Amino acid sequence: MKKYVVGSTKDIPEGSRTLVHVKGRPIAIFNIKGEYFGLFDRCPHLGGSLCRGALTGLIQSKMPGEYSFIREGEIVRCPWHGWEFDIRTGKSYCDPEKIRARNFPVSVEDGRHLMEGPYVAETVPVKVEDDYVVVEL
Template structure:
């Protein structure tokens, strides 16, 4: 199944748009030249992930060293701050337990297409 999420221009301008894929809300997120698609509902309490923020986070580093990374690759739930990796959908805190479903995204003739 394929769902056209909208034009490349519109999605880049908006940053995130929710579309319905097989009856489920999916957030299509624009980051630079790339597009990601993840379930739009946080597994904790169901908040819309597209309403949340997009940023980076602290990444593993040497003791007593703070290193910021994954810039614009972490989507954060607006209600309780749960963080998820956009590329894998996995929770940054408990990746084996929690995650967002991810979908493949392509562009075709200026349109962003989500593949279920």
């Protein structure tokens, strides 16, 4: 699988998210407590932008009248119809066995190693002919 640099860690601070496009695919990148996760930015229900959804958590109860709020900021709610997805896995809380948002592996890599490769930026030759700039494809 090819890797694509989509931004600097300082551009996606803890608790935030950003929308990137990789090879024409919209991908929402989330930073949860210093860990980064990627979800396809389309709810599988009707295509709402998950990057624009509210971040929430889960309510857990061990007995009646006692509850706690857990996993704060780890669940994204589709802004169109409220379907909820686990940002870490893409699993749906509507129907976890059948419905999920596609997730993509995301990693943080040292910039010095990226400079050394094996990642290569695509370049195209450019030359000046008289007063015109020409790009060859």
